[in-house]
Amino acid sequence: MENFAYINAANVEQVPSLMSDDWSETKMIAGGTDLLGELKEYIETPKKVINLKSIPGLDEIKADASGLTIGALVTLADIAAHPTIQRHYTVLAEAAASVASPQIRNVGTLGGNLCQRPRCWYYRHPDIICLKKGGDTCYAVEGLNKYHAIFGGGPVYIVHPSDTAPALIALGATVKIVGPNGDRTMLLEDFFILPDVNPQRENVLEPNEVVTEVHLPQPKAHTKSTYVKVRERGSFDFALVSVAAAFEMNGGTCHKANVVLGGVAPIPWRSKEAEAALNGKGITAAVAKQAGEAAVANAEPMTDNGYKVPLTRNIINRAAMTLVH
Amino acid sequence: MASWGEAKDSRLIGKRVSRLSGTDKVTGKAKYTFDINRPGMLYGYILRSPVAHATITGIDLSEAEALPGVKAAIPLIEPGKRVRFEGQEIAAVAAITPDIAEDAVRLIQFDYDELDYVVDVESAKEEGAPQIRDDWKSNQSEPRVDERGDIEAGFAEAAVEVEATYHAPVQTHVCLETHGHVAEWDQDNLTVWASTQAVFGTRQNLARHFELPENQVRVITEHMGGGFGSKFGPGVEGVTAAKLARKAGAPVKLMLTRKDEHLVAGNRPSMTQQVRAGATQDGRFIAYDMSGYGTGGIGSGAGFTGPYVYHVPNHRTKKSAVAINAGSARAMRAPGHPQGAFAMDSLMDELAERLNLDPLEFRRLNSDSDARRNRIRQAEYTLGAQEIGWHRRNRVPGSGTGVKKRGIGMGCGLWGGGGGAGTQARVTIHASGAVEAVTGTQDIGTGIRTVIAMIVAEELGLRPQDITVKIGDTEPGLASRGSGGSQTIGSVAPVIKTAAMAAKRKLFGHIAPLVEADPGDLRAAGDKIYAQSDLRLSIPWKEATGYLGMETISEGGEWDENLRIGDVAGVQFAEVEIDTETGLVQVIKIVAVQDCGLVVNRLTTESQINGAVVMGLGYALLEERIMDDQTGKMINPNLEDYKVPGTMEIPEIVSIAYDTDRKITGIGEPPTIPTAGAIANAVYNAIGVRIRELPITPDKILNALG
Ligand SMILES: Cc1cc2nc3c(=O)[nH]c(=O)nc-3n(C[C@@H](O)[C@@H](O)[C@H](O)COP(=O)(O)OP(=O)(O)OC[C@H]3O[C@@H](n4cnc5c(N)ncnc54)[C@H](O)[C@@H]3O)c2cc1C
Numbered sequence A: 001m002e003n004f005a006y007i008n009a010a011n012v013e014q015v016p017s018l019m020s021d022d023w024s025e026t027k028m029i030a031g032g033t034d035l036l037g038e039l040k041e042y043i044e045t046p047k048k049v050i051n052l053k054s055i056p057g058l059d060e061i062k063a064d065a066s067g068l069t070i071g072a073l074v075t076l077a078d079i080a081a082h083p084t085i086q087r088h089y090t091v092l093a094e095a096a097a098s099v100a101s102p103q104i105r106n107v108g109t110l111g112g113n114l115c116q117r118p119r120c121w122y123y124r125h126p127d128i129i130c131l132k133k134g135g136d137t138c139y140a141v142e143g144l145n146k147y148h149a150i151f152g153g154g155p156v157y158i159v160h161p162s163d164t165a166p167a168l169i170a171l172g173a174t175v176k177i178v179g180p181n182g183d184r185t186m187l188l189e190d191f192f193i194l195p196d197v198n199p200q201r202e203n204v205l206e207p208n209e210v211v212t213e214v215h216l217p218q219p220k221a222h223t224k225s226t227y228v229k230v231r232e233r234g235s236f237d238f239a240l241v242s243v244a245a246a247f248e249m250n251g252g253t254c255h256k257a258n259v260v261l262g263g264v265a266p267i268p269w270r271s272k273e274a275e276a277a278l279n280g281k282g283i284t285a286a287v288a289k290q291a292g293e294a295a296v297a298n299a300e301p302m303t304d305n306g307y308k309v310p311l312t313r314n315i316i317n318r319a320a321m322t323l324v325h
Numbered sequence B: 001m002a003s004w005g006e007a008k009d010s011r012l013i014g015k016r017v018s019r020l021s022g023t024d025k026v027t028g029k030a031k032y033t034f035d036i037n038r039p040g041m042l043y044g045y046i047l048r049s050p051v052a053h054a055t056i057t058g059i060d061l062s063e064a065e066a067l068p069g070v071k072a073a074i075p076l077i078e079p080g081k082r083v084r085f086e087g088q089e090i091a092a093v094a095a096i097t098p099d100i101a102e103d104a105v106r107l108i109q110f111d112y113d114e115l116d117y118v119v120d121v122e123s124a125k126e127e128g129a130p131q132i133r134d135d136w137k138s139n140q141s142e143p144r145v146d147e148r149g150d151i152e153a154g155f156a157e158a159a160v161e162v163e164a165t166y167h168a169p170v171q172t173h174v175c176l177e178t179h180g181h182v183a184e185w186d187q188d189n190l191t192v193w194a195s196t197q198a199v200f201g202t203r204q205n206l207a208r209h210f211e212l213p214e215n216q217v218r219v220i221t222e223h224m225g226g227g228f229g230s231k232f233g234p235g236v237e238g239v240t241a242a243k244l245a246r247k248a249g250a251p252v253k254l255m256l257t258r259k260d261e262h263l264v265a266g267n268r269p270s271m272t273q274q275v276r277a278g279a280t281q282d283g284r285f286i287a288y289d290m291s292g293y294g295t296g297g298i299g300s301g302a303g304f305t306g307p308y309v310y311h312v313p314n315h316r317t318k319k320s321a322v323a324i325n326a327g328s329a330r331a332m333r334a335p336g337h338p339q340g341a342f343a344m345d346s347l348m349d350e351l352a353e354r355l356n357l358d359p360l361e362f363r364r365l366n367s368d369s370d371a372r373r374n375r376i377r378q379a380e381y382t383l384g385a386q387e388i389g390w391h392r393r394n395r396v397p398g399s400g401t402g403v404k405k406r407g408i409g410m411g412c413g414l415w416g417g418g419g420g421a422g423t424q425a426r427v428t429i430h431a432s433g434a435v436e437a438v439t440g441t442q443d444i445g446t447g448i449r450t451v452i453a454m455i456v457a458e459e460l461g462l463r464p465q466d467i468t469v470k471i472g473d474t475e476p477g478l479a480s481r482g483s484g485g486s487q488t489i490g491s492v493a494p495v496i497k498t499a500a501m502a503a504k505r506k507l508f509g510h511i512a513p514l515v516e517a518d519p520g521d522l523r524a525a526g527d528k529i530y531a532q533s534d535l536r537l538s539i540p541w542k543e544a545t546g547y548l549g550m551e552t553i554s555e556g557g558e559w560d561e562n563l564r565i566g567d568v569a570g571v572q573f574a575e576v577e578i579d580t581e582t583g584l585v586q587v588i589k590i591v592a593v594q595d596c597g598l599v600v601n602r603l604t605t606e607s608q609i610n611g612a613v614v615m616g617l618g619y620a621l622l623e624e625r626i627m628d629d630q631t632g633k634m635i636n637p638n639l640e641d642y643k644v645p646g647t648m649e650i651p652e653i654v655s656i657a658y659d660t661d662r663k664i665t666g667i668g669e670p671p672t673i674p675t676a677g678a679i680a681n682a683v684y685n686a687i688g689v690r691i692r693e694l695p696i697t698p699d700k701i702l703n704a705l706g
């Protein structure tokens, strides 16, 4: 990697001033499990790396009447092991537990998980400058796209790699961002952006903005949730496809379904079609199946990723059936 | 004539003995090449071609040389020459830290004219494809044709036929310890710590390269983190380390990166074969017509076995290699066999199904033409079938109900592994009672160090930990062959055994007159020497060796043909569970029945089988070098997208050592051969759709299930 200056941030407010407004100049580091790979492969060559771990208080999970607030520095291992999260926000605990390996979960943070960069193998190759890196070609289009998007692609076709993001969106999470002009809070769902908005970024962050916390509203009564992730290698792997499902139940009827997919689109992908097929229905095998089918009706597979269509269909079905049994 | 004696008389041989170096390894005390640090040592780093095919027009090292901390920089290719694959060596530097070395490499200016490349095997075969090898007429080698019997008559006799195409990808070795060396010069004497499977081979290679007499080069490999066939010589990186060290006048450590490892350090060639085969109504495999090729990158060899294991009287095979712009193949754990076995065992199942025969019965009818091997294999079939519960398999493939479907399949393999002459060894007994066994072999992780100690200890009536084993060093000058081809134990054990016997004879001869016994009446056991005919005459080992006074006994050994055997047979059974909604294959259980000859250390034998099965499982389900046409690059040169099995993938492995012979043989390679075929057949048995292409990943299963 290139040399850089390493600066410990003292507090959140200081971070925007330490950051450049040019993406290539400065990088924030939390657990470093993603950033280090990028530095070593010369995908990022910042002049300065700003350490967030030196900021006190960002590694706490706080519960109050409004719900749960999770600091950006909370590790994935802590999220997976948190009793309240396991009980009331099951999908998040399951998603966090499914990330990578125990070693990475012990240091990887929630903020880093949400802001991590794509895993596309063209992007990660040091000698390939694709569209995402400022080049003019998305090599996945004509090339090897087994792991790429079936929804929302163009002009780049990455899939968003985060496991926690679909889970948090399914739970209605908001995210707090601190920038040079103070802070802003938005639905996590609105945090992520499609490549036609900006092919080089995955979210709304400006170079000098930092994610400080995620807030989960108090779960509605009778909400049940689960995360189903399919990976080629069980020991550690990103999702081929995953589904975060959170259902507000009313007796045997699904009052409101939240179905958010991972591994299928450049952003965590809310399947409005699946939700429509579930909302207001008693969840039977037939309804679950219809939800899966509705979800993939508009899929646009590439040359090598057609398998993601039945896979998405089947695991939506599976997630729905898990929640009612 | 030397023999290993009867099982009932063995105290150690055949028992489970923990590795002597085990504690050192788990505590980090064991020093691998990576861990060697010499005073004033520098770090080497290699500049590699970023492109698949180009003519180098100029290399300018001056900026790199000017970087503070850089002590040497050398070109590794002459301008005007071609690089023919991504990763090929261009230049190298040595610097005082690894980071400076890497920075310096990025300062090397080099110019090249890019040439058209081809990394796809099918395109490489086409006319007009960029020519890769100067010594071939096209990118496809002259096919080797082999014909036996009468192929047309065979097909005429066949009642059923199968036609199929099978494919296996390029697999890389993924040695846990990457290739590398620490090189140090003392005037014209070169010492190299090497992660190698052949200390003597490496010495010879370096001696030739630097035009030195062999005794001025010393190669040391105390502990080694896996080679699997890819580490038989210094390679470009070893020679480079020595060149840099000489130029800088300081020791240099140069270890490959994980990416280098995938790109340049060898691989198992791919295999694509089209086969037409026939069997008679009464279940005889009668005709086999196969045409196939593989790619060994820029290398020349891509052979694979076929026909294999099973006897077919009429066959015709046509095999060739296809060159592409990618790193060269090297020997890899049972070269040519796993790919051949996967295709052959898939084919056997397909034929059996056409005949409506149990695939095991069909195999029984057509196994090895070699009588001994056939006898062993038939017994292995019975043992394995019983352990896996063969009767539980689906009579109708895919007929299981439910989302998760189970299936059972089997596969076979064979291997040589008998070892050979050429190892020199000495067993030394000191007056203090200390015993040393010295030979020039190396422990590449298989446990030969412990086996040597066990053999000497058995002979001298001591415990394995009483024996000091000195291996992995050319300095004593006791040559041994490289550790490859599963030949180590068959080459080393007989020599150690006869050396220990000779040393014991000498010791008995020395002390017999002193204790007034007949040397032929003396025995060694339980840390004592005693007389067989009069058990009252019993002397503790150390007291007995004390009689040596100023003398030391040091005896060499002879390789003895009668102590070893080759040509082993292996059979494996796999049970898998397939999630038909996700396409995931979980291997539930593998039963590996392996002809092992005489088992010396049951524990390390089982470790070899376990490791081989895991490697075979990776080949079946996960591993694949993926080349990108648009860029000429390997697109997964890491351990994220090149997927090797982790703990969650590893099933229950039941290894059954079939050890009826009292002669030694090597089994490092054979148990990796049958695994992929057994898993592929189990997958078919589970879902009723055949996947003829490895690795069997969820996308393939889902596409096949439709
Ligand atoms: C082998 C391997 C397997 C993996 N498998 C998975 C997987 O299965 N699922 C999965 O979801 N992830 C996986 N990951 C990605 C893993 O890096 C993340 O899950 C982890 O949570 C990142 O957290 P971190 O704190 O280490 O991030 P860092 O590496 O510190 O940061 C990641 C990125 O986010 C930015 N960033 C960090 N914190 C903030 C913040 N508070 N505000 C703004 N920007 C910030 C950094 O600048 C950087 O660009 C894997 C990674 C590896 C190496």
Ligand code: SF4
Residues within 6 Å of the ligand: A118, A120, A121, A122, A123, A130, A131, A132, A133, A137, A138, A139, A140, A141, A148, A155, A156, A157, A158
């Ligand atoms: S999908 Fe994105 S990251 Fe991958 S090649 Fe295309 S532009 Fe680059």
